[in-house]
Amino acid sequence: MRQRLLIPLLGNDIAPRFDLATEAVIVSFDKNGIEKEEKMLVFSLGSSEDLCHLILMEEIKVVICSGIEEEYYHYLTWKKIKVIDSVIGPWKKATEYFRKGFLIAGTILNQKPA
Amino acid sequence: MPLIENLTEHPIALESFIDGVPMALAVLDHNRKIILINRAYEALTGFSKKEITGIFCGHILRSRHCIKNCPVLKMGANSEPAGIESDIINKDRQLIPIRLNVAIIKNQAGQVVGHIEAVENLKEFRSLDTQFRQAFTFEHLIGHSPQMEKIFKILPVIAQSDSSVLITGETGTGKDMVAEAIHQSSNRSKGTFIKVNCGALPENLLESELFGHQKGSFTGAIENKPGRFRLAHNGTLYLTEIGDLPLVLQVKLLTFLDDQMIHPVGSTKGFQANVRIMAGTHRNIELMVKKGTFRKDLLFRLNVVRIYLPPLRERENDTRLLLDHFLHKKNTKLNKSISGFSAEALKILLDYIYPGNVRELRNIIEYAVNVCQTNRIEVEHLPAFMIGADPASQNNPQIQMLEAVDDQPERPSSRAAEKNQTWAVMEKKMILDALSSAHGKRNKTAEILGWGRSTLWRKLKKHNIVE
Numbered sequence: 292m293r294q295r296l297l298i299p300l301l302g303n304d305i306a307p308r309f310d311l312a313t314e315a316v317i318v319s320f321d322k323n324g325i326e327k328e329e330k331m332l333v334f335s336l337g338s339s340e341d342l343c344h345l346i347l348m349e350e351i352k353v354v355i356c357s358g359i360e361e362e363y364y365h366y367l368t369w370k371k372i373k374v375i376d377s378v379i380g381p382w383k384k385a386t387e388y389f390r391k392g393f394l395i396a397g398t399i400l401n402q403k404p405a
Numbered sequence: 406m407p408l409i410e411n412l413t414e415h416p417i418a419l420e421s422f423i424d425g426v427p428m429a430l431a432v433l434d435h436n437r438k439i440i441l442i443n444r445a446y447e448a449l450t451g452f453s454k455k456e457i458t459g460i461f462c463g464h465i466l467r468s469r470h471c472i473k474n475c476p477v478l479k480m481g482a483n484s485e486p487a488g489i490e491s492d493i494i495n496k497d498r499q500l501i502p503i504r505l506n507v508a509i510i511k512n513q514a515g516q517v518v519g520h521i522e523a524v525e526n527l528k529e530f531r532s533l534d535t536q537f538r539q540a541f542t543f544e545h546l547i548g549h550s551p552q553m554e555k556i557f558k559i560l561p562v563i564a565q566s567d568s569s570v571l572i573t574g575e576t577g578t579g580k581d582m583v584a585e586a587i588h589q590s591s592n593r594s595k596g597t598f599i600k601v602n603c604g605a606l607p608e609n610l611l612e613s614e615l616f617g618h619q620k621g622s623f624t625g626a627i628e629n630k631p632g633r634f635r636l637a638h639n640g641t642l643y644l645t646e647i648g649d650l651p652l653v654l655q656v657k658l659l660t661f662l663d664d665q666m667i668h669p670v671g672s673t674k675g676f677q678a679n680v681r682i683m684a685g686t687h688r689n690i691e692l693m694v695k696k697g698t699f700r701k702d703l704l705f706r707l708n709v710v711r712i713y714l715p716p717l718r719e720r721e722n723d724t725r726l727l728l729d730h731f732l733h734k735k736n737t738k739l740n741k742s743i744s745g746f747s748a749e750a751l752k753i754l755l756d757y758i759y760p761g762n763v764r765e766l767r768n769i770i771e772y773a774v775n776v777c778q779t780n781r782i783e784v785e786h787l788p789a790f791m792i793g794a795d796p797a798s799q800n801n802p803q804i805q806m807l808e809a810v811d812d813q814p815e816r817p818s819s820r821a822a823e824k825n826q827t828w829a830v831m832e833k834k835m836i837l838d839a840l841s842s843a844h845g846k847r848n849k850t851a852e853i854l855g856w857g858r859s860t861l862w863r864k865l866k867k868h869n870i871v872e
Contacts, residue, residue, distance in 0.1 A: 307467040308494060358467040358494030377451075377496050379464045397496065399456055 294320040296353035309359040311337040429524040451496025502527040550720040551855045564590035572685040574714030577764030580685035588641040596640025604649030622671020634667045641681045648688035655700045662706045717762045735774040746782045833868040
């Protein structure tokens, strides 16, 4: 299935806070799970509202993040967007885990190798 | 297992030691990576200690400052512990206000080997604070009339002094709220705020209530009672309805204001109490002094700072502001979604003179919001006494009742006739008075009224004072 996912960033890691992230990456996979596109985005200010708006505009299906407020989590899931939160570690590793199908909420990627 | 050595006879296990501390604690290495956390930290963040060892603390604590302004980064080898207020998002997706305290850890040679962070959950304090602010802060004493603006400007100054305060004003103008707001903004805010209604207790009980009593000093005194003065030690004692304080107790209060000593009933020992006294009344104290029902010397001691709260009818345009404010509040409280008032209802509400002032306005809105089943307050949702009669009418039972009780009006007698006038009439009179004292000069008139020239011109036209 084709997937389009967004990860808020802090350097090479998943940003600790969804509401404070000033960078994000959008990754697209084709139906075979092969990465098709990678788009980096930079915002002037971190804002949950703006990020949610962007997620809807970009037709994102999955969000991988770390700390996210309940209100925005429920809003995104209500909009049928899958949110995998409290994921800690490098974003590339997170996409790899996701692609392989074993990324779950609360995964800490720093220590344990895939 | 890390140990604390040389503290007791046998080494102490650090983990169990910090687990016993009720505040969230984390020990970090010099690279800000977590070495150890306690149970309180686990409970606060939602992460377990096993999974997060060796992780950069900012990813676990997820505080606003971890990302933008990490306090640990600013610390040098000789830095004192630092504390900042921030917020975190825990694993349960809750945004929690916190106070983050960080300190450096040194080894025996004095080298920095890491940091310890203590995180205090401020959620409970903040919710109390919010309720408190909603009820008592200056911000909540809303109003944008020049009269209220003057009061808002002076209140913070009064709060910072320790002088006695006398608050006067009609019933429902917010005397108690002002007293509590002053206390909360003062240096005594950590102390208690004790309110005593001098009119609500009989004379013999009031003495015991205020100054306390010694066990066995009278029949029924089965134990020592500290009294309100003692309870308010290091805080503020607010005597509401001071005009109703019996003369005998006025002398005792006077003695206290002189030497700050309280003598409980039946006690031979006095107690030095550090209490700020505030008093409030709706009565005309000067008139009471003339009649001999209030001690002149007590008035002089209480009257160090005098705050007069104007009645609502003298607060220009505040009625509309308060109507909207209370509608919003009651909407939230009663879970309604009333958007506003119909033009007819608004006219009645604005023309009414509110003898009970802000309290009466609040109650009218509460009634209307309760009764209203639509999304707009209509005339039929207002209390019957507002619809049935001319609002300024002498037939209004509420006004008659209030006037019967308030036999000693606060304002000078020359202004007593203004009591039943609406704001429009009052405003016209104010303009005419100002014009008269400015000998018709509009610049001076505008200055006296505290308005701009264009506002004065607009108001002159509105009241048909000029063509």
